[in-house]
Amino acid sequence: MQEKVSIVKIGGNLIENEAVLDEFIEGFSKLEGLKILVHGGGKLATQLAEKLGIETKMVDGRRITDAETLKIITKVYGGYANKTIVAKLQARNCNAIGLSGADLNLIRSVKRPVKTHDFGFVGDVEAVNAAALKLLLDHQITPVCCAITHDKEGQLFNTNADTIASEIAKAISKDFETHLYYCFEKNGVLRDINDDTSVIEEIDTNSYQKLLEEKIIADGMLPKLFNCFNALEHEVAKVYIGSIKMITDPQTKKTTITL
Amino acid sequence: MQEKVSIVKIGGNLIENEAVLDEFIEGFSKLEGLKILVHGGGKLATQLAEKLGIETKMVDGRRITDAETLKIITKVYGGYANKTIVAKLQARNCNAIGLSGADLNLIRSVKRPVKTHDFGFVGDVEAVNAAALKLLLDHQITPVCCAITHDKEGQLFNTNADTIASEIAKAISKDFETHLYYCFEKNGVLRDINDDTSVIEEIDTNSYQKLLEEKIIADGMLPKLFNCFNALEHEVAKVYIGSIKMITDPQTKKTTITL
Numbered sequence: 001m002q003e004k005v006s007i008v009k010i011g012g013n014l015i016e017n018e019a020v021l022d023e024f025i026e027g028f029s030k031l032e033g034l035k036i037l038v039h040g041g042g043k044l045a046t047q048l049a050e051k052l053g054i055e056t057k058m059v060d061g062r063r064i065t066d067a068e069t070l071k072i073i074t075k076v077y078g079g080y081a082n083k084t085i086v087a088k089l090q091a092r093n094c095n096a097i098g099l100s101g102a103d104l105n106l107i108r109s110v111k112r113p114v115k116t117h118d119f120g121f122v123g124d125v126e127a128v129n130a131a132a133l134k135l136l137l138d139h140q141i142t143p144v145c146c147a148i149t150h151d152k153e154g155q156l157f158n159t160n161a162d163t164i165a166s167e168i169a170k171a172i173s174k175d176f177e178t179h180l181y182y183c184f185e186k187n188g189v190l191r192d193i194n195d196d197t198s199v200i201e202e203i204d205t206n207s208y209q210k211l212l213e214e215k216i217i218a219d220g221m222l223p224k225l226f227n228c229f230n231a232l233e234h235e236v237a238k239v240y241i242g243s244i245k246m247i248t249d250p251q252t253k254k255t256t257i258t259l
Numbered sequence: 260m261q262e263k264v265s266i267v268k269i270g271g272n273l274i275e276n277e278a279v280l281d282e283f284i285e286g287f288s289k290l291e292g293l294k295i296l297v298h299g300g301g302k303l304a305t306q307l308a309e310k311l312g313i314e315t316k317m318v319d320g321r322r323i324t325d326a327e328t329l330k331i332i333t334k335v336y337g338g339y340a341n342k343t344i345v346a347k348l349q350a351r352n353c354n355a356i357g358l359s360g361a362d363l364n365l366i367r368s369v370k371r372p373v374k375t376h377d378f379g380f381v382g383d384v385e386a387v388n389a390a391a392l393k394l395l396l397d398h399q400i401t402p403v404c405c406a407i408t409h410d411k412e413g414q415l416f417n418t419n420a421d422t423i424a425s426e427i428a429k430a431i432s433k434d435f436e437t438h439l440y441y442c443f444e445k446n447g448v449l450r451d452i453n454d455d456t457s458v459i460e461e462i463d464t465n466s467y468q469k470l471l472e473e474k475i476i477a478d479g480m481l482p483k484l485f486n487c488f489n490a491l492e493h494e495v496a497k498v499y500i501g502s503i504k505m506i507t508d509p510q511t512k513k514t515t516i517t518l
Contacts, residue, residue: 048334051311071339075307078357079338080330083407083415087361091413097362098337102346104356104400135398141363148342154350156342 005034005137005176008247009165011184012042015081020244024183025085027248029092034137034176036168037089037096037144040161041073041081048072061220065120065158073158074100077146086144096142101149102156104132107164109149109157123149123157125164128171137176166227166236173235180231180239181247182224188242188255189225191216197253199242204258205229228257264396264435265294267506268424270443271301274340279503283442284344286507288351293396293435295427296348296355296403299420300332300340307331320479324379324417332417333359336405345403355401360408361415363391366423368408368416382408382416384423387430396435425486425495432494439490439498440506441483447501447514448484450475456512458501463517464488487516 008028014020028037042063046056049072057064065073082098089096101107101123109123136143145168147161162182169180188199189211203211208225211217217225228239240246242254267287273279287296301322305315308331316323324332341357348355360366360382368382395402404427406420421441428439447458448470462470467484470476476484487498499505501513 074342075334075338077338078342079334079336083333083337083359083361086359087409087415088413090361090364090409090411095363098357098359100342100345100357102342102349102355102357104354105349139394150346150349152349154347156346 002175002177003034004179005036005172006031006179006181006247007036007038007165007169008181008183009038009161010040010244011161012040012044013185014183014244015039015041015085016043016047021085022088024244025088025092027244029089029094031247034140035142036133036137037085037142038147038161038165038168039077039081039085039144040147041077044081045072045076048076059117059119062119062122062160063158064117065122067121070121070156070158074148074156078148082144082146089142089144094142095140096144097136098144098146100146100156101159101164105129105152106132106145107149107159107167108152109159110151111155111157121155121157123151123159125149125159125167128167130171130175133168133172134175137172160223162224162227166231169231169236170234173237178236180228180236182228182239182241183244183247184241186243187253189217189221199253200255201253202256202258225257229259232257232259261434261436263292263438264431265290265292265438265440265506266297266424266428267294267440267442268297268420269299269503270420271299271303272444273442273503274298274300274344275302275306280344281347283503284347284351286503288348288353290506293399294401295392296344296401297406297420297424297427298336298340298344298403299406300336303340304328304331304335307335318376318378321378321381321419322417323376324381326380329380329415329417333407333415337407341403341405348401348403353401354399355403356395357403357405359405359415360418360423364388364411365391365404366408366418366426367411368418369410370414370416380414380416382410382418384408384418384426387426389430389434392427392431393434396431419482421483421486425490428490428495429493432496437495439487439495441487441498441500442503442506443500445502446512448476448480458512459514460512461515461517484516488518491516491518
């Protein structure tokens with residue numbers, strides 16, 4: 001039987017609120033077994049950009065990353081957010097290590113091709129170094145991965161954190177039973193976006209098509225669900241979308257994604 | 260016989276100049292055997308602080324680190340400088356991993372006690388996790404350590420990079436033959452600060468006392484030489500001060516410190 005690894009992705013909206021972050025860290029550190037944390041930090045990056053007078057340009061909810069914006073992202077995701085989380089986990093005896101995709105050549109990516117838009121220094125994942133993650137996990141070390149990758153030619157790239165979480169889950173599924181948790185500010189995929197109790201408890205390939213047609217799944221949920229199904233199609237055992245409470249309390253309402 | 264580890268510290272003045280940094284990275288990546296890089300980033304932190312309108316306060320050449328300054332340091336040292344260096348090393352097939360003292364609980368420190376000045380979030384090193392460094396080195400991984408430590412209670416601290424380099428060298432000297440290189444913008448300890456050719460090629464405990472009395476060693480060189488002798492007194496095999504050229508070319512003039 002393969003050992004279980006929980007891969008938990010936490011969004012930037014949760015990180016920027018220290019009380020919410022602390023609640024999450026408390027829960028995550030108590031999560032039993034091997035685990036990996038993946039985090040964004042978009043809101044914090046936007047705040048620093050504003051202070052520096054650098055305009056944040058978004059297309060389809062994705063950040064256009066010019067050279068100055070990449071510096072901000074490296075500072076905020078790779079430095080401030082990552083080290084703050086690692087220090088908080090270490091304080092709770094979780095042996096965390098902060099990583100970007102450049103560290104240990106963990107995630108190699110390629111600049112997103114220019115189609116309708118040039119996203120700048122945005123990388124699409126090409127390869128995840130599963131052996132490096134296995135080395136750390138085998139020593140009970142908890143990787144804390146920020147949303148930065150590299151091309152192994154010296155260039156760093158901004159990369160979507162949801163995608164990083166699913167690519168990591170896929171890559172280690174040969175060696176481990178992987179459970180992927182997407183934590184965000186809602187309780188799951190909602191039937192009515194204004195009603196936090198309208199959680200859709202299960203979405204499978206069939207109901208997904210129907211939800212798409214009904215436009216219940218739209219906008220930011222589209223890439224998230226793409227990542228969920230992509231993971232399941234590549235041997236990831238379980239995929240969930242919900243609030244931070246779901247990782248510690250199995251009774252918490254959440255959305256379970258299945259094929 | 261113990262395996263050799265080169266511990267190379269590079270100052271913030273060198274990092275901020277990309278051409279100099281690239282020259283250093285090229286040399287460091289070619290350095291044979293196990294190695295550890297320790298870096299500061301002071302000038303880059305001062306630049307970001309200026310842009311954000313945060314005043315940089317120095318006492319005796321040491322930065323007073325208030326909460327906002329600590330955020331800047333975490334962003335610049337832990338994020339931008341560290342990840343830039345790691346990506347550049349990975350591009351040259353050096354399997355680098357960026358670390359703060361919080362990662363793997365690598366360096367635990369305590370807030371510097373308030374005597375004449377309150378340095379704020381500045382940490383004095385208490386313990387280095389030699390086992391964690393050994394694990395990485397045994398897997399041919401090159402740690403790239405930034406000048407940040409933690410108290411293992413969730414607080415990050417700004418910590419002098421020279422001190423981090425000597426404490427790491429001391430800690431792993433039980434397991435390895437450690438050679439410690441302090442790279443900076445000069446060719447070594449100079450007899451005449453305005454004459455770059457006046458390198459003092461060897462300093463031992465006796466000549467050190469004389470140089471102190473003559474005030475040839477003063478200001479910023481005082482803590483640097485304290486770190487050098489401290490390392491030698493704790494089983495570090497060799498300690499050098501000089502330019503980045505010394506790590507690749509043994510013929511380069513430099514200062515060798517001996518007991």
